[in-house]
Amino acid sequence: MRTILEAAERVFAANPAATMEQVAQAAGVARTTVHRRFATREALLEELTGWAARQFAEAVASAHADSTPPLVALYQVTANVLRVKTDWWFAMSRTGDRAHPEAARVHAEVRDDCERLLRRAREAGVLRPDADLGWTRRVYYALIHEAAAEGVTEGGDAEALATRVVDALLRGFGSPTAPVIA
Amino acid sequence: MRTILEAAERVFAANPAATMEQVAQAAGVARTTVHRRFATREALLEELTGWAARQFAEAVASAHADSTPPLVALYQVTANVLRVKTDWWFAMSRTGDRAHPEAARVHAEVRDDCERLLRRAREAGVLRPDADLGWTRRVYYALIHEAAAEGVTEGGDAEALATRVVDALLRGFGSPTAPVIA
DNA sequence: ATTACTCGCTACAGCCATGTTGCAAGTAGC
DNA sequence: GCTACTTGCAACATGGCTGTAGCGAGTAAT
Numbered sequence: 001m002r003t004i005l006e007a008a009e010r011v012f013a014a015n016p017a018a019t020m021e022q023v024a025q026a027a028g029v030a031r032t033t034v035h036r037r038f039a040t041r042e043a044l045l046e047e048l049t050g051w052a053a054r055q056f057a058e059a060v061a062s063a064h065a066d067s068t069p070p071l072v073a074l075y076q077v078t079a080n081v082l083r084v085k086t087d088w089w090f091a092m093s094r095t096g097d098r099a100h101p102e103a104a105r106v107h108a109e110v111r112d113d114c115e116r117l118l119r120r121a122r123e124a125g126v127l128r129p130d131a132d133l134g135w136t137r138r139v140y141y142a143l144i145h146e147a148a149a150e151g152v153t154e155g156g157d158a159e160a161l162a163t164r165v166v167d168a169l170l171r172g173f174g175s176p177t178a179p180v181i182a
Numbered sequence: 183m184r185t186i187l188e189a190a191e192r193v194f195a196a197n198p199a200a201t202m203e204q205v206a207q208a209a210g211v212a213r214t215t216v217h218r219r220f221a222t223r224e225a226l227l228e229e230l231t232g233w234a235a236r237q238f239a240e241a242v243a244s245a246h247a248d249s250t251p252p253l254v255a256l257y258q259v260t261a262n263v264l265r266v267k268t269d270w271w272f273a274m275s276r277t278g279d280r281a282h283p284e285a286a287r288v289h290a291e292v293r294d295d296c297e298r299l300l301r302r303a304r305e306a307g308v309l310r311p312d313a314d315l316g317w318t319r320r321v322y323y324a325l326i327h328e329a330a331a332e333g334v335t336e337g338g339d340a341e342a343l344a345t346r347v348v349d350a351l352l353r354g355f356g357s358p359t360a361p362v363i364a
Numbered sequence: 365a366t367t368a369c370t371c372g373c374t375a376c377a378g379c380c381a382t383g384t385t386g387c388a389a390g391t392a393g394c
Numbered sequence: 395g396c397t398a399c400t401t402g403c404a405a406c407a408t409g410g411c412t413g414t415a416g417c418g419a420g421t422a423a424t
Contacts, residue, residue, distance in 0.1 A: 017199060019381060030402050035383065131355045138328050139350050146324040168321050170356025173313045201411060212372050217413065 003027050004034055008048055013090035013152070020044075046100045052084070052091030053103035059084045060110050070121035071166075077117070079162035081144060086151035086158070114140070126170070140169055185209050186216055190230055195272035195334075202226075228282045234266070234273030235285035241266045242292050252303035253348075259299070261344035263326060268333035268340070296322070308352070322351055 007027035011018045020041060024031040038044035059080040065073035085092050095107045114137055121127045127136065147161040189209035193200045202223060206213040220226035241262040247255035267274050277289045296319055303309045309318065329343040 020383090021381080031382095032384090032403080033401060036401085039383085041382070125357050125359070127355050128357050135346060135350070136355045138332070139325065139355070142324040142328040143321060146320050150320070164317060168317070168354065170354045172350065172352045172354030173309050173318045173321070174352025175307050175310050176358070177307070202413095203411080213412095214373080214414090215371060218371085221413085223412070 001037060004029065004037060004044075005048055005051055008044060009052075009088055009090055012048075016090065045094070048091045049094045049100045049103045052088040052094075053100070053106040055084045055088060056081070056092060056110065057106045060113060065113060065117050070117060070124045070126050073117055074121060074126075074169075075162055075166050077114075078144060078165050079158045082148055082151060082158040082161050082165075085144065085148040086155075089148065089152050111137070136169075140165075143168055183219060186211065186219060186226075187230055187233055190226060191234075191270055191272055194230070198272065227276070230273045231276045231282045231285045234270040234276075235282070235288040237266045237270060238263070238274060238292065239288045242295060247295060247299050252299060252306050252308050255299055256303065256308075256351075257344055257348050259296075260326060260347050261340045264330055264333060264340040264343050264347075267326065267330040268337075271330065271334050293319070318351075322347075325350055 004023070004027045008023045011023050011026045015022075020034055021031050023044070024034045027034070034044070038047060060077060063073060063076035063080050065077055068076065094103070115133055118127065118131075118133050118136055118140075122129065122131055122133065143165045147165045150156060151158070151161055186205070186209045190205045193205050193208045197204075202216055203213050205226070206216045209216070216226070220229060242259060245255060245258035245262050247259055250258065276285070297315055300309065300313075300315050300318055300322075304311065304313055304315065325347045329347050332338060333340070333343055
């Protein structure tokens with residue numbers, strides 16, 4: 001069960017169009033055994049996304065973003081999410097999928113949590129007063145995605161990656177003395 | 183020919199696993215006609231990635247990044263690439279693919295160009311002296327990707343998107359007076 | 365009108381993944 | 395030993411996509 005889901009994650013991460021046969025082989029079981037647990041391919045994908053969504057929700061919740069200073073919360077959430085996302089790369093990439101309403105709900109909720117956290121950060125002076133929170137959130141997501149990609153291929157630890165993500169998000173890479181474009 | 187490639191781009195952008203039938207339908211031709219131009223599905227994909235790669239190379243080259251100040255070059259390259267990437271979203275996402283060596287070569291060259299530009303920017307004081315160029319480049323790519331996604335769904339103009347990308351890359355979203363994490 | 369060309373349509377063969385079933389072997393518990 | 399359960403294996407049916415071939419209609423040029 002867990003074995004099959006983890007194998008599916010590995011296989012689909014390498015090739016989203018992989019077959020049930022490949023998943024079974026990676027799990028070390030027969031293809032029919034996979035079908036015994038998951039009636040259809042769709043069902044397997046759904047289980048996978050649901051499983052990842054629960055891990056995701058847990059990772060976000062355990063950061064207690066509401067009861068810590070924004071900067072600390074930002075760092076904790078980032079590190080926790082990176083841990084999950086490097087292990088469940090493929091499953092976590094299936095966010096917008098119409099399948100599995102629970103996963104969609106989780107992602108929507110996290111999205112709200114994230115925007116709320118960013119708003120708190122802006123009010124606390126951590127973010128610039130003129131920061132566009134929608135764009136800020138999308139950039140934040142993109143940075144996490146990129147850092148997770150590095151974590152998958154090179155296996156860095158979540159804390160170091162989180163530090164770089166938050167640093168890139170807040171400071172950028174420009175010299176403080178450089179001219180500004182807009 | 184062009185019609186079919188453009189249709190393929192649209193269809194595959196919506197669903198990478200789309201069939202030749204769907205492509206043909208989107209192009210307004212019969213499936214056999216698609217096969218007359220592109221012997222196999224693989225051949226169609228290759229043409230598509232090759233076509234996008236040429237557009238990409240042209241977009242980068244026409245920015246004359248070597249002969250303008252780093253900050254200007256960064257902005258020009260960003261805007262040009264965004265124009266191509268919003269139109270050829272799917273085809274441009276097939277970078278690491280082993281198929282079509284020309285596309286792989288183009289992407290490798292652009293990557294080098296980009297790192298060279300970032301190095302110039304750092305030496306010119308546009309980037310912080312301690313900026314990790316590899317990480318900077320990956321973040322830059324991620325920002326372009328994100329901005330292009332917005333361009334695809336909401337159709338903003340390339341200049342405005344480029345401004346936001348460069349601004350996010352250089353300044354980030356943090357308040358200049360806020361404490362730093364690392 | 366003839367020729368050359370392109371396209372749509374139909375039909376077909378082949379392949380591969382999916383999903384199902386039945387049977388045999390192995391294991392754990394009683 | 396007996397039972398219940400799980401698994402592997404082989405076989406099969408099904409469906410969908412791919413790629414090919416042939417025929418007929420339409421069009422443009424000479």
